[in-house]
Amino acid sequence: QQQVKQSPQSLIVQKGGIPIINCAYENTAFDYFPWYQQFPGKGPALLIAIRPDVSEKKEGRFTISFNKSAKQFSLHIMDSQPGDSATYFCAASEDQGAQKLVFGQGTRLTINP
Amino acid sequence: EPEVTQTPSHQVTQMGQEVILRCVPISNHLYFYWYRQILGQKVEFLVSFYNNEISEKSEIFDDQFSVERPDGSNFTLKIRSTKLEDSAMYFCASSEAGLAGGSYTGELFFGEGSRLTVL
Numbered sequence: 001q002q003q004v005k006q007s008p009q010s011l012i013v014q015k016g017g018i019p020i021i022n023c024a025y026e027n028t029a030f031d032y033f034p035w036y037q038q039f040p041g042k043g044p045a046l047l048i049a050i051r052p053d054v055s056e057k058k059e060g061r062f063t064i065s066f067n068k069s070a071k072q073f074s075l076h077i078m079d080s081q082p083g084d085s086a087t088y089f090c091a092a093s094e095d096q097g098a099q100k101l102v103f104g105q106g107t108r109l110t111i112n113p
Numbered sequence: 114e115p116e117v118t119q120t121p122s123h124q125v126t127q128m129g130q131e132v133i134l135r136c137v138p139i140s141n142h143l144y145f146y147w148y149r150q151i152l153g154q155k156v157e158f159l160v161s162f163y164n165n166e167i168s169e170k171s172e173i174f175d176d177q178f179s180v181e182r183p184d185g186s187n188f189t190l191k192i193r194s195t196k197l198e199d200s201a202m203y204f205c206a207s208s209e210a211g212l213a214g215g216s217y218t219g220e221l222f223f224g225e226g227s228r229l230t231v232l
Contacts, residue, residue, distance in 0.1 A: 036156075041225065042225055043117075043204050043206075043223030043224050043225050043226050044156060044223050045223065046220050046221060046222075049220075089156060091156075099144070099146070099161070099208060099221050100161060100171075101148075101156075101158055102158070103155045103156040103157070104155060105155045106156075
C-alpha cells in the first residue's frame with residue numbers, strides 16, 4: 001500500500017528527445033508528489049512537485065502529468081540535454097507536517113549527444 | 114546558496130561498533146530528516162524530527178537508531194551497534210516548513226550523504 005512503483009529502470013534518449021518516466025501508487029491518502037533528480041555522489045534535489053488538484057504542472061522543460069483516477073503520474077523532459085543525464089526518483093507523501101516521502105525505485109536516464 | 118552539510122562523507126566501521134553521522138541543516142529550517150539509500154536501491158525514509166522530538170519514524174528505525182539535536186546547529190544519527198545491512202548512504206535533509214494545509218512550502222533539501230560501510 002505504501003509503495004510507489006516507477007518505470008522504466010533505465011532509459012536512453014537522444015538529445016532533443018522527450019524521455020517519459022512513469023510512477024504508480026496505491027495509497028489514496030498520498031497528497032504530494034515530487035520528482036527528485038540525483039547526480040552521482042550527490043543527494044537528491046527537488047525538481048518539480050504536484051498536488052492532485054491539478055492534472056499537469058510545467059516548470060521550464062519539465063512537466064508532471066497527473067492522473068488521479070488511475071493513481072499514476074509521470075515526468076516528461078522536453079528538449080532533453082546531456083546535462084539531464086541523472087537518476088530520477090518519483091516520490092509521494094501524505095499531506096501532513098513532516099515529509100515522510102515514499103520513493104520509487106529510480107530511473108537512470110542517459111541523454112546521448 | 115544555503116545547503117545541508119554532512120560529515121563524514123565516508124565511514125568504514127566494524128560490525129557491532131557505534132557510529133554517529135552528523136548533519137548541519139539549513140539554519141532557518143524547522144524539520145529535520147534522515148533517509149538512507151542502499152547501493153542501487155531507492156531512497157528510504159528513516160525518521161523526521163520537529164520541535165526537538167521525533168515526529169515520525171519508519172520500521173527501519175529500530176532501537177539501534179537514535180537522533181539528537183545536541184545544539185542549535187547539529188543534527189545527528191547514531192547507530193548503536195552496526196550490522197552488515199546498515200551499509201548504505203545516509204542522507205540528512207531539512208525543510209523550512211511542513212506540508213500541512215495543502216500549502217507547498219516544505220521543499221526538502223538533501224545533503225550529499227554519508228556513506229557507511231560496515232565490515
